[in-house]
Amino acid sequence: MPIETHDIKVDTKGNTDILDLTPRLIEVLNLSELSTGLAGMFVIGSTAGLTTVEYEPGLVNHDLRACFEKIAPEDGEYQHEATWHDDNGHSHIRASLIGPSLTVPFTNGQPILGTWQQIVLIDFDTRQRQRRVVVQLVGE
Amino acid sequence: MPIETHDIKVDTKGNTDILDLTPRLIEVLNLSELSTGLAGMFVIGSTAGLTTVEYEPGLVNHDLRACFEKIAPEDGEYQHEATWHDDNGHSHIRASLIGPSLTVPFTNGQPILGTWQQIVLIDFDTRQRQRRVVVQLVGE
Amino acid sequence: MPIETHDIKVDTKGNTDILDLTPRLIEVLNLSELSTGLAGMFVIGSTAGLTTVEYEPGLVNHDLRACFEKIAPEDGEYQHEATWHDDNGHSHIRASLIGPSLTVPFTNGQPILGTWQQIVLIDFDTRQRQRRVVVQLVGE
Numbered sequence: 001m002p003i004e005t006h007d008i009k010v011d012t013k014g015n016t017d018i019l020d021l022t023p024r025l026i027e028v029l030n031l032s033e034l035s036t037g038l039a040g041m042f043v044i045g046s047t048a049g050l051t052t053v054e055y056e057p058g059l060v061n062h063d064l065r066a067c068f069e070k071i072a073p074e075d076g077e078y079q080h081e082a083t084w085h086d087d088n089g090h091s092h093i094r095a096s097l098i099g100p101s102l103t104v105p106f107t108n109g110q111p112i113l114g115t116w117q118q119i120v121l122i123d124f125d126t127r128q129r130q131r132r133v134v135v136q137l138v139g140e
Numbered sequence: 141m142p143i144e145t146h147d148i149k150v151d152t153k154g155n156t157d158i159l160d161l162t163p164r165l166i167e168v169l170n171l172s173e174l175s176t177g178l179a180g181m182f183v184i185g186s187t188a189g190l191t192t193v194e195y196e197p198g199l200v201n202h203d204l205r206a207c208f209e210k211i212a213p214e215d216g217e218y219q220h221e222a223t224w225h226d227d228n229g230h231s232h233i234r235a236s237l238i239g240p241s242l243t244v245p246f247t248n249g250q251p252i253l254g255t256w257q258q259i260v261l262i263d264f265d266t267r268q269r270q271r272r273v274v275v276q277l278v279g280e
Numbered sequence: 281m282p283i284e285t286h287d288i289k290v291d292t293k294g295n296t297d298i299l300d301l302t303p304r305l306i307e308v309l310n311l312s313e314l315s316t317g318l319a320g321m322f323v324i325g326s327t328a329g330l331t332t333v334e335y336e337p338g339l340v341n342h343d344l345r346a347c348f349e350k351i352a353p354e355d356g357e358y359q360h361e362a363t364w365h366d367d368n369g370h371s372h373i374r375a376s377l378i379g380p381s382l383t384v385p386f387t388n389g390q391p392i393l394g395t396w397q398q399i400v401l402i403d404f405d406t407r408q409r410q411r412r413v414v415v416q417l418v419g420e
Contacts, residue, residue: 003317003419005387037143038180038276040318040383045394046334053236054186058219059229067212067233072347079338089339093347096333100397101383103180103241105274107145112274114185117240134385134392136318138278138418139143177283178320178416193376194326198359199369207352207373243320243381245414247285252414254325257380278418279283 004032008133012123016068016094018053018060021119021133022111028135029109037139039104039111044132047091047125049098055118068094068124091124098122106139144172148273152263156208156234158193158200161259161273162251168275169249177279179244179251184272187231187265189238195258208234208264231264238262246279284312288413292403296348296374298333298340301399301413302391308415309389317419319384319391324412327371327405329378335398348374348404371404378402386419 006028010019025039043050053059071094078089104119105112111119123129146168150159165179183190193199211234218229244259245252251259263269286308290299305319323330333339351374358369384399385392393399403409 005316005385036145038278040385042383042385042392044392044397046332046397051236052186052240054220054232056220056223058221058223059232062219063229063233064236067237071211071351079342080334080336081338083336083338089343092334092339093343096331096344097237097347097377099239099379099382100332102239103182103243103383105145105180105182105276112182112184117184117186136385138318176285178418191376192326192380194360194372196360196363198361198363199372202359203369203373204376207377211351237377239379242379243322243383245285245320245322245416252322252324257324257326 004034004137006135008135010121010131012129012131014123014125014127014129016065017123018064019121020055021121025104025111025119025135029106032137034137034139035109036107037137039106040136041102041104042134043100043121044134047088047095048121048123048131049095049100050102050121051098052117053120054116055120071097088126091126094124144174144277146275148275150261150271152269152271154263154265154267154269156205157263158204159261160195161261165244165251165259165275169246172277174277174279175249176247177277179246180276181242181244182274183240183261184274187228187235188261188263188271189235189240190242190261191238192257193260194256195260211237228266231266234264284314284417286415288415290401290411292409292411294403294405294407294409296345297403298344299401300335301401305384305391305399305415309386312417314417314419315389316387317417319386320416321382321384322414323380323401324414327368327375328401328403328411329375329380330382330401331378332397333400334396335400351377368406371406374404
């Protein structure tokens with residue numbers, strides 16, 4: 001069975017930077033020979049995650065960050081940091097909670113999403129990163 | 141490669157209403173020509189999510205709700221609400237944490253699940269909604 | 281379309297035991313006839329979940345556990361426990377938050393992961409368990 005493997009690369013600012021990947025997935029689908037199927041998306045690295053959100057400034061710049069800060073505070077105590085003299089213990093915890101994978105359906109070469117639902121990468125690391133998201137398309 | 145795209149539509153009460161979708165997935169599998177494969181499930185909209193849970197009243201009506209209320213309280217302060225004069229900031233946060241997608245294996249036309257493990261849609265929005273879950277079947 | 285269904289079985293200690301499944305997925309891929317594709321992984325049961333993490337002792341033995349203990353404390357009050365005279369209400373909540381499914385890309389018979397990114401099963405139940413993870417491979 002044919003499967004297509006594509007890459008999306010994005011530059012992030014880190015620190016719970018939330019990027020809208022929807023236009024990037026549409027670019028991949030435009031390049032693809034498949035029109036209907038399932039897009040398996042997976043972000044490489046242990047300090048970033050994938051999910052969906054209504055991409056508007058209130059949620060993206062404030063509310064989601066505030067919730068992650070409550071769940072795993074930036075200045076909390078982490079053995080990861082004590083061991084590795086690192087500063088991103090909270091980044092790892094947040095990323096594991098969100099998870100690295102997402103599967104999105106598409107028909108007629110377009111992802112099926114709600115009007116106010118966008119696919120996002122959240123980079124929890126404490127510095128700028130270039131991130132790679134592997135996109136695999138299965139379908140016909 | 142053939143792929144089947146199905147829809148499940150459900151009416152919810154909103155407000156962290158948790159619905160058992162397992163019988164609905166079995167209905168889809170009964171209609172399908174595939175007997176073994178992977179079911180990609182995706183809920184349309186940014187205020188609902190998919191996961192699995194033991195579907196019993198204690199967890200569904202009380203314990204899960206209480207945990208979500210702790211993580212993202214209904215009467216918390218959300219910029220999303222200030223901006224859009226809306227009341228569902230907490231709904232968006234909860235939905236992004238759970239995520240919209242789930243992939244479930246099936247063999248002999250039945251989903252492979254634990255005895256006490258059911259597939260659920262959680263509708264976090266603050267009103268009644270009709271929800272659409274896209275189910276894509278890949279297999280043979 | 282051919283799809284391969286494999287099983288991974290692991291013995292856990294329960295109590296938020298975190299196990300690295302990466303070598304086990306590589307074993308499955310070594311047995312497979314497919315070299316490029318998507319691995320759908322699903323853990324059977326409602327008190328365990330799958331995600332990725334940097335598998336080092338600080339995160340695995342301390343930081344992740346501490347975060348789960350904050351989100352859903354072991355000695356919290358759960359209706360699930362009152363109803364069923366059980367002690368694993370927190371296990372169910374934690375498992376539903378993490379979710380049972382993960383989809384991982386592979387090429388040349390190897391999973392595509394970050395250098396510090398491992399696939400983990402987290403067993404939240406309060407006793408030793410044998411866990412079954414269904415792995416379905418789609419590709420070519």
